[in-house]
Amino acid sequence: MQLSDFDFDLPEHLIAQQPPAERGASRLLAALPGEPLRDETFAFLSQLVSAGDVLVFNNTKVMKARLFGQKESGGRIEALIERVLDAHTALAHIRASKSPKSGTRLLFDGGLTAQMVERAGELFVLRFDGEESVYALLERHGKLPLPPYIERAADAADDTRYQTVYAKHQGAVAAPTAGLHFTDALLAALKDKGATLAEVTLHVGAGTFQPVRVENIADHKMHSEWYEVPQATADAVAAAKARGAKVWAVGTTSMRALESAARETGRLKAGCGDTDIFITPGYRFRVADRLITNFHLPKSTLLMLVSAFAGTEEISRIYRHAVEQKYRFFSYGDAMVLGLQEHEAV
Numbered sequence: 001m002q003l004s005d006f007d008f009d010l011p012e013h014l015i016a017q018q019p020p021a022e023r024g025a026s027r028l029l030a031a032l033p034g035e036p037l038r039d040e041t042f043a044f045l046s047q048l049v050s051a052g053d054v055l056v057f058n059n060t061k062v063m064k065a066r067l068f069g070q071k072e073s074g075g076r077i078e079a080l081i082e083r084v085l086d087a088h089t090a091l092a093h094i095r096a097s098k099s100p101k102s103g104t105r106l107l108f109d110g111g112l113t114a115q116m117v118e119r120a121g122e123l124f125v126l127r128f129d130g131e132e133s134v135y136a137l138l139e140r141h142g143k144l145p146l147p148p149y150i151e152r153a154a155d156a157a158d159d160t161r162y163q164t165v166y167a168k169h170q171g172a173v174a175a176p177t178a179g180l181h182f183t184d185a186l187l188a189a190l191k192d193k194g195a196t197l198a199e200v201t202l203h204v205g206a207g208t209f210q211p212v213r214v215e216n217i218a219d220h221k222m223h224s225e226w227y228e229v230p231q232a233t234a235d236a237v238a239a240a241k242a243r244g245a246k247v248w249a250v251g252t253t254s255m256r257a258l259e260s261a262a263r264e265t266g267r268l269k270a271g272c273g274d275t276d277i278f279i280t281p282g283y284r285f286r287v288a289d290r291l292i293t294n295f296h297l298p299k300s301t302l303l304m305l306v307s308a309f310a311g312t313e314e315i316s317r318i319y320r321h322a323v324e325q326k327y328r329f330f331s332y333g334d335a336m337v338l339g340l341q342e343h344e345a346v
Contacts (some may be wrong), residue, residue, distance in 0.1 A: 008320075057197065
């Protein structure tokens with residue numbers, strides 16, 4: 001398929017620049033196979049989930065990964081931490097008039113200092129000074145990295161609203177945004193209904209925002225992200241499938257973790273590692289029956305994933321409806337529920 005197959009017209013005013021006034025107050029477009037499209041509020045989700053279903057959440061936590069400062073020689077610099085390698089070392093994207101060379105000392109705002117150790121492809125290995133861990137240093141000195149299409153600086157409210165209520169493990173550069181709609185009350189309601197809430201971890205990287213630059217999508221190289229599927233989640237999914245219940249992936253990141261862990265055998269297995277899975281139409285899904293997700297960018301790998309899951313024609317219809325009904329798009333926008341189109345699998 002071609003990149004142009006995943007383009008659509010999106011009015012700029014539909015790109016959400018702020019979260020809704022209250023968490024969970026977003027809209028939900030229910031788009032399930034064989035049913036008419038339904039315009040609901042997100043709380044309606046609890047009516048779509050049945051007793052015995054399993055919902056899989058990505059419990060990653062967004063790091064305050066953006067640092068500002070200067071090279072010791074004086075040139076301004078901006079760093080975006082992509083991945084923490086150990087207690088004192090991290091991989092980073094660097095924006096500067098001239099890229100720092102190995103051995104260059106970097107002086108970030110607030111007194112934080114680091115050394116550029118070496119290049120790692122397009123990224124830079126930074127070693128931070130002092131006894132504190134990279135995570136602790138980022139928490140004190142870093143800024144939350146809002147997506148590039150949010151045209152404002154992060155403020156104090158974003159520190160809370162750009163995290164899910166169940167975030168646990170630091171390591172993401174971007175939020176698993178389908179999870180931003182969930183409140184503690186909705187999670188409790190799902191449990192009361194008899195659903196099982198399970199977790200995976202996938203540390204979302206900055207590559208999630210990188211545009212696809214090739215027309216033939218088969219030539220696109222996906223970024224790599226670290227994920228983990230616990231044994232308890234693998235067991236919960238297996239039990240749900242055995243009793244004929246549905247498995248819900250909360251967000252494309254949960255979906256990518258589940259499918260990565262099922263690639264080897266076709267069945268979900270516990271484990272961890274890096275994944276660069278690229279899901280496009282024709283992919284045969286192995287785990288989830290339902291997907292809760294936000295509305296994605298034109299020509300993006302995430303739009304390709306949802307097209308693979310629900311069907312390319314169905315996604316085109318859903319997105320036309322969403323634009324006509326003025327749904328809010330992207331990270332702070334509204335959500336939809338999709339069902340797996342079996343006929344799309346090969």
